[in-house]
Amino acid sequence: MxxxxxxxxxxxxxxxxxxxxxxxxxxxxxxxxxxxxxxxxxxxxxxxxxxxxxxxxxxxxxxxxxxxxxxxxxxxxxxxxxxxxxxxxxxxxxxxxxxxxxxxxxxxxxxxxxxxxxxxxxxxxxxxxxxxxxxxxxxxxxxxxxxxxxxxxxxxxxxxxxxxxxxxxxxxxxxxxxxxxxxxxxxxxxxxxSQNSKFNAFFPGKFSILSEEEKRGAILFNSLVDFDKITGITLGADCFHCHGGALAQQQNPNMGGISNNGLDPVITDKGYGAITGNSNDLGTFKTPSLLNIALTAPYMHDGRFQTLEEVVDHYSDGIEYDNPTISPMLSAHGGRQLNLSAQQKSDLVAFLKTMTDTTFINNPAYSNPF
Ligand code: HEC
Ligand code: HEC
Structure with a gap:
């Protein structure tokens, strides 16, 4: 490769x-x-x-x-x-x-x-x-x-x-x-x-158009990682730092726009590091937009995850904290996995599904002209 x-x-x-x-x-x-x-x-x-x-x-x-x-x-x-x-x-x-x-x-x-x-x-x-x-x-x-x-x-x-x-x-x-x-x-x-998803109608705060589970997913997505002092329940999953804003994508490379989201314990594909020659960039990749994400399986640069459930499992339970270039936004969790509950996982997936823009995929302006 x-x-x-x-x-x-x-x-x-x-x-x-x-x-x-x-x-x-x-x-x-x-x-x-x-x-x-x-x-x-x-x-x-x-x-x-x-x-x-x-x-x-x-x-x-x-x-x-x-x-x-x-x-x-x-x-x-x-x-x-x-x-x-x-x-x-x-x-x-x-x-x-x-x-x-x-x-x-x-x-x-x-x-x-x-x-x-x-x-x-x-x-x-x-x-x-x-x-x-x-x-x-x-x-x-x-x-x-x-x-x-x-x-x-x-x-x-x-x-x-x-x-x-x-x-x-x-x-x-x-x-x-x-x-x-x-x-x-x-x-x-x-x-x-692409601008016509339910997410784009919601963003940044029109909660009334979301279902209850989508609302709970939106809150997890847009809240900083935190754990309830007594129950230990996760209160935020912090996806927005890297996939935030109306474009569901951080553009600034230094703020998460190019980052390592903890997929592997050791770096296999050098990613951006092969381009810059800088060891801090090894295993970092362009952070993708999450708009239309329900349509674009499989996921990640190597297509390793087949479903959004598998992606959420990764962020909940599978972050590889030992990876040397893991994003500081993830390592800030202090090595603690989010351990989302089954309901929190499905809430997050429900929210990700609001990002589909069917107008875009059917827009004749982008279709085959022949
Ligand atoms: C054989 C399959 C294939 C063909 C043909 C192909 N692409 Fe791609 N395209 C890819 C793959 C795979 C990547 C990711 C490669 C990488 O990141 O190293 C990609 C990446 C891209 C990206 C980067 C998107 C981003 O968000 O960074 C653009 C833009 C793009 N292709 C446009 C085109 C255009 C325009 C053509 C025709 C001239 C084209 N592609 C032909 C497979 C293909
Ligand atoms: C530190 C920045 C960062 C954070 C925080 C983050 N992501 Fe990501 N995300 C990335 C990067 C980088 C990739 C691409 C990684 C790769 O392919 O190697 C990615 C990929 C994805 C993909 C696959 C996209 C595709 O087109 O294949 C999904 C879905 C996703 N993230 C959802 C989430 C969710 C949900 C959260 C919160 C639980 C989250 N991300 C938190 C940086 C981040």
């Missing part, structure tokens, strides 16, 4: 060098005027306005081209795999398989994460190795076990397609080229917003 990553990164660096000099092309070659899209029509007030790439403003034509590319197996070497092969809308653009299958039946080394509200993230992939979506897309396209494509060949294929000739002309007033391809995909990925 680690070797594969090193090779993939090296391949990416090489191929980026190879392609850069010829691209992007010079001045515009057509006078087509694309239709601008106002970011405030994409991002809801409750999430705030994310920082957006200034050199890639949203247009209807750009987003539409990005969506076509996302669903098109033309991006893979044998035209068998698209981004959507591993990122499936019905499960919030995650993959129900533990590891995803790319070209030639090869498998990925980690579980495919769900995709939404990416405009609010500054780091991408489980090990947070990418900082922009525009650069990120070149990774799956070229990875030998995902799409195994070469950029010159892809550019050639896109240029030869009358459909893409027209779509690139409309979006960027150019012939198809891989730099504009990446910008179109960046626009589409940034435009994917």
């Amino acid at each position: 680690r070797i594969y990553l090193a090779i993939a990164t090296a391949a990416l660096a090489l191929s980026a060098c190879r392609v850069d000099p010829e691209l992007p092309p010079g001045g515009k070659t057509s006078a087509y005027q694309p239709t601008p899209v106002d970011p405030s029509d994409i991002f809801p007030e409750k999430f705030g306005m994310p920082a957006l790439p200034a050199d890639n403003p949203f247009t209807e034509e750009g987003i539409n081209l990005g969506r076509m590319l996302f669903y098109d197996p033309i991006l893979s070497i044998d035209s068998s795999v698209s981004c959507a092969s591993c990122h499936v809308q019905q499960v919030a653009f995650g993959d129900p398989s533990t590891f995803s299958t790319g070209v030639f039946g090869l498998q990925t080394g980690r579980n495919a994460p769900s995709l939404f509200n990416l405009a609010y993230s500054r780091k991408f992939f489980w090990d947070a190795r990418q900082n922009t979506l525009r650069e990120l897309v070149f990774e799956p396209i070229q990875a030998h076990n995902e799409m195994a494509m070469t950029l010159p060949l892809l550019q050639q294929k896109l240029k030869a397609s009358p459909v893409y000739k027209e779509a690139f002309n409309k979006a960027f007033q150019h012939e198809p080229n891989v730099m504009d391809m990446a910008k179109a995909m960046e626009q589409f990925l940034l435009s994917m917003v």
Whole structure:
């Protein structure tokens, strides 16, 4: 796995060098005027306005081209795999398989994460190795076990397609080229917003819309870890430090946005530590959003848990306190497991299930355009 990553990164660096000099092309070659899209029509007030790439403003034509590319197996070497092969809308653009299958039946080394509200993230992939979506897309396209494509060949294929000739002309007033391809995909990925779950209607405090068990789950989720002095009963499970806010995801890496949630006694996958080379980052991973979490099993970077009940069992009874880089937010429990009762566990699961946004998974704007 680690070797594969090193090779993939090296391949990416090489191929980026190879392609850069010829691209992007010079001045515009057509006078087509694309239709601008106002970011405030994409991002809801409750999430705030994310920082957006200034050199890639949203247009209807750009987003539409990005969506076509996302669903098109033309991006893979044998035209068998698209981004959507591993990122499936019905499960919030995650993959129900533990590891995803790319070209030639090869498998990925980690579980495919769900995709939404990416405009609010500054780091991408489980090990947070990418900082922009525009650069990120070149990774799956070229990875030998995902799409195994070469950029010159892809550019050639896109240029030869009358459909893409027209779509690139409309979006960027150019012939198809891989730099504009990446910008179109960046626009589409940034435009994917999930905001209509019951949780998002509740957050931060409209308790009246929650059922009794969801309310109890919400309180456990949003309260600091504490134990009743007399009975010893757990009063809070503190999920919100790392999965809090309307996005159900801490964005600040230093506040839990990249962390070690105590899965293993020893570090196996180095995670973010392999990227930074800093021993404090070993075994830490990007903290995922919990929106749509009931749809995106299996869970964790290696898909080790099949159900939300298993996840809650982990946080209740299975935290590995001996792990050297365990998050200080978890080690603050002083090595004591939460020992949630059966009812507390099911309350927490009930609350997690309020985070499903069925509008998002059925939104035609993100569906297969072909
Ligand atoms: C063969 C399966 C596969 C294909 C094809 C694939 N992905 Fe992924 N994707 C994954 C896996 C696995 C990860 C997690 C990898 C990691 O973190 O090391 C991932 C991670 C991502 C992430 C990071 C999300 C986050 O929250 O950090 C984005 C964005 C993404 N993929 C977009 C794409 C796009 C766009 C394409 C098409 C160009 C694509 N993927 C093709 C399997 C795939
Ligand atoms: C210290 C930060 C932190 C705290 C506190 C925390 N988590 Fe997590 N959570 C993470 C990280 C990091 C991951 C991903 C770990 C990995 O895959 O290696 C994760 C993964 C998950 C996942 C799987 C997500 C997916 O897409 O696979 C769920 C579900 C989850 N946490 C629920 C909870 C619940 C419920 C609580 C409270 C009991 C909680 N978390 C507390 C950091 C935290």
